[in-house]
Amino acid sequence: MSAFDALVRPALVRIAAPGGGYDPLGDRYWGTGFFIAPGWVLTCAHVVAEGGSAVWRSEPAVGITWEDGKTTRETTGTVVLALPRPDRPEDPPDRWAFPDIALLRVPGTQKASCVRLSERPAVWPAAVSLHGWSRETGELGIRHVHGTLNGSDGQALVTRGVMPVEGCSGGPVVDHAQGAVVGLNKGRGADGGAVVPVTALRALHDLPGGEAMGEALRAHDRYHLARYRSLDDRPDWTRAQLLLPGTQGAGPGLRTQLHGHFAELPAPTAPGEIMNLIDQVKAWIRDDSLPDALEDDPRTWSEGAGLLRGLRAPRRDEARDLDLDAVLLYAAHVVRHLAGRYGERADTAGLTRWIVDESGDADRHLRREIDRLVTPGRPAPLSVREPRARADVLLEIDTPRYDRRYPWRVKLLLDGHTVSPLHCDDRGVERARLRETLREPLADALRRGDSGAHLAAVEAVLPRELFDEPLDTWRLEPSQEPEDAWSATLGQRRIVVIRDARRHDREPSPEWRDRWEAAERGPLRAAPLRAEVPGAGRDAHTARVHRETWAETYDRLREAEGGIVPVYCGPVGSGDGLMAMNAALTAGHPLALWRTGAHDHTDCEEFHERAHRLLLKAESAQGLRNPVRSLRTRAPDRSALAWAETIAVLYDPPDRPPHGGRLEVPPLLGEGDE
Numbered sequence: 142m143s144a145f146d147a148l149v150r151p152a153l154v155r156i157a158a159p160g161g162g163y164d165p166l167g168d169r170y171w172g173t174g175f176f177i178a179p180g181w182v183l184t185c186a187h188v189v190a191e192g193g194s195a196v197w198r199s200e201p202a203v204g205i206t207w208e209d210g211k212t213t214r215e216t217t218g219t220v221v222l223a224l225p226r227p228d229r230p231e232d233p234p235d236r237w238a239f240p241d242i243a244l245l246r247v248p249g250t251q252k253a254s255c256v257r258l259s260e261r262p263a264v265w266p267a268a269v270s271l272h273g274w275s276r277e278t279g280e281l282g283i284r285h286v287h288g289t290l291n292g293s294d295g296q297a298l299v300t301r302g303v304m305p306v307e308g309c310s311g312g313p314v315v316d317h318a319q320g321a322v323v324g325l326n327k328g329r330g331a332d333g334g335a336v337v338p339v340t341a342l343r344a345l346h347d348l349p350g351g352e353a354m355g356e357a358l359r360a361h362d363r364y365h366l367a368r369y370r371s372l373d374d375r376p377d378w379t380r381a382q383l384l385l386p387g388t389q390g391a392g393p394g395l396r397t398q399l400h401g402h403f404a405e406l407p408a409p410t411a412p413g414e415i416m417n418l419i420d421q422v423k424a425w426i427r428d429d430s431l432p433d434a435l436e437d438d439p440r441t442w443s444e445g446a447g448l449l450r451g452l453r454a455p456r457r458d459e460a461r462d463l464d465l466d467a468v469l470l471y472a473a474h475v476v477r478h479l480a481g482r483y484g485e486r487a488d489t490a491g492l493t494r495w496i497v498d499e500s501g502d503a504d505r506h507l508r509r510e511i512d513r514l515v516t517p518g519r520p521a522p523l524s525v526r527e528p529r530a531r532a533d534v535l536l537e538i539d540t541p542r543y544d545r546r547y548p549w550r551v552k553l554l555l556d557g558h559t560v561s562p563l564h565c566d567d568r569g570v571e572r573a574r575l576r577e578t579l580r581e582p583l584a585d586a587l588r589r590g591d592s593g594a595h596l597a598a599v600e601a602v603l604p605r606e607l608f609d610e611p612l613d614t615w616r617l618e619p620s621q622e623p624e625d626a627w628s629a630t631l632g633q634r635r636i637v638v639i640r641d642a643r644r645h646d647r648e649p650s651p652e653w654r655d656r657w658e659a660a661e662r663g664p665l666r667a668a669p670l671r672a673e674v675p676g677a678g679r680d681a682h683t684a685r686v687h688r689e690t691w692a693e694t695y696d697r698l699r700e701a702e703g704g705i706v707p708v709y710c711g712p713v714g715s716g717d718g719l720m721a722m723n724a725a726l727t728a729g730h731p732l733a734l735w736r737t738g739a740h741d742h743t744d745c746e747e748f749h750e751r752a753h754r755l756l757l758k759a760e761s762a763q764g765l766r767n768p769v770r771s772l773r774t775r776a777p778d779r780s781a782l783a784w785a786e787t788i789a790v791l792y793d794p795p796d797r798p799p800h801g802g803r804l805e806v807p808p809l810l811g812e813g814d815e
Contacts, residue, residue: 144381145315146285149272151208151254152176153283153312156188159204159217170281173273173312173326174245176207176255178360182245184311185327185337186223187237189245194230196220205247218245221353222345239296240341241327244354255364256313257378259321260396260447262340263298265290268317271300271326271334273309284309290316290336298324298336320382346440358441359404366401369394390462395499396446399472402492403442406475407483410593412438415445417531417592418474425510425524426467427454436553436561438589442475466507472496473514477525480517482593532590533598535560536583537799538575539642540604546570551582553590554600560798572607576615584617598636598766602645602799605722609714609737611787613637613773633774636766638792641726649795652699652729657795659703660732663761667753668701670709670733671721695724708752709735710745732762733791748784766792
């Protein structure tokens with residue numbers, strides 16, 4: 142038995158019907174779980190589902206048997222988070238969808254032994270061991286098998302030639318090169334096993350009540366710091382990891398201490414908040430400003446530190462331990478970030494002292510950078526970006542290809558030019574299902590683009606027939622409570638703009654470039670998209686009654702001065718509105734305002750007049766986006782702003798992706814197939 146096998150055994154728990162923990166034949170046995178922190182057990186959702194509907198009502202309906210030293214104890218646990226959660230608790234599915242995980246709160250287990258979770262994804266091939274309780278040989282007993290983690294099927298990790306023993310579902314999988322748990326046993330296949338990676342725990346953070354996952358992980362880090370600091374001679378995970386090769390520099394002891402300090406800090410709000418700091422650290426270490434080639438979505442400060450491994454910096458002295466430099470610099474960025482966001486409420490004094498102590502042997506450039514980051518009142522070093530969202534989100538929808546199905550892609554736009562693909566479906570979905578289908582991909586991308594209070598914008602690159610799709614009214618989370626009906630929509634909380642998919646297929650026209658430059662300079666003024674619409678002119682009584690043709694509209698808008706913004710009191714995805722929008726886009730207009738609602742507006746004169754004032758006040762293209770978001774927020778509650786309900790904005794720079802010649806980085810393995 143390896144050192145890590147021995148460390149896993151006391152952390153395993155038997156999961157059974159309450160009162161069935163001492164059943165030697167396992168007649169009431171359901172499966173395996175393991176402590177990730179005192180009071181917290183991780184297992185598979187299908188294991189606890191054996192307890193029926195009481196489990197999903199958050200009752201203490203799960204029997205937990207665990208070892209307290211040499212004493213066997215039995216208690217009950219409550220499912221706090223699970224994914225998936227069955228729609229019909231009394232009739233759970235035969236096959237459980239990925240990720241098949243459940244987090245249990247188990248009171249009275251403060252003396253439990255706990256596993257060490259990996260802070261980074263598994264790298265295969267990897268030598269692993271699969272652990273759990275089993276009754277395969279008759280009586281219940283602990284079993285483990287050794288094998289190799291060979292790859293991924295896009296979601297689960299896969300072992301070949303080795304599979305978990307029956308009953309081990311929910312048990313931990315240990316990577317012996319990392320000396321940490323990289324997943325849990327999900328099930329058996331024809332020639333191997335399926336392993337849920339620990340990175341799947343990230344999805345639990347996004348569920349209602351997901352803050353419990355963060356609470357459990359902070360307890361995990363506190364536990365391992367306490368064990369490392371303990372003077373007793375019991376084996377612990379950190380010291381076992383110290384015996385592995387290549388643990389100098391930013392090794393297990395340093396990371397255990399750092400994670401313990403992170404556990405006392407306010408939690409990050411979204412992956413983008415962490416990735417923003419990681420981007421800044423990598424740029425300083427590598428002495429470049431290129432966005433990183435791989436996208437990730439860490440949910441804790443500790444996970445962020447785990448991503449700073451194996452950095453390469455050709456311009457720097459290769460003798461330096463770049464992993465150590467990166468971790469210390471990252472910790473200093475966390476201190477400055479939290480101090481700026483929370484002030485004295487974020488007690489970072491302990492972490493700051495630790496950073497200063499550990500930086501004593503760093504080179505003078507790094508010490509100077511860290512000093513500027515952690516010393517109150519010092520001006521920010523050049524590596525600190527001005528506060529902004531980490532990235533914006535590109536939603537690209539193509540014209541239908543098969544059976545009126547719209548292919549779609551969701552990407553991050555990292556610096557206005559670099560695109561990182563996240564999710565896609567080339568076969569597409571029907572228009573009626575776009576909102577439902579895109580809800581989670583958009584939510585995931587926005588979590589990665591947000592940085593604290595600075596929120597990612599949404600740029601929807603659409604075929605013109607979808608210009609009236611009310612994206613700004615979408616809610617990305619299904620309503621959980623009655624008051625959710627009053628929660629902010631996508632367009633009330635964020636900047637949401639529409640861009641034209643068709644003209645991005647070719648080189649931007651000179652008219653488009655010229656009009657964009659004029660819009661950036663300002664000022665902006667309104668002009669009717671269709672001249673004969675009542676209220677479109679300065680005097681509604683002299684409005685034209687002749688129906689303007691496409692050629693007349695194009696000629697008028699082509700001759701319009703720079704800074705002119707076409708405005709329309711109605712939808713533009715079909716009929717006369719679409720014909721006029723085609724003319725405006727052909728004439729190179731990058732900005733437009735319209736209403737996506739029904740055609741029978743009676744306040745068009747007011748709409749055109751208010752839109753004209755809005756554009757004058759915005760002054761330039763950049764100044765238009767925030768006022769539109771503000772109108773979307775206030776319009777539903779104020780009758781005086783009824784003219785602005787269902788307002789949509791075309792905001793379409795000519796040199797912004799997805800125009801040809803863009804740099805796209807590859808998606809992570811397992812992403813991009815929906």
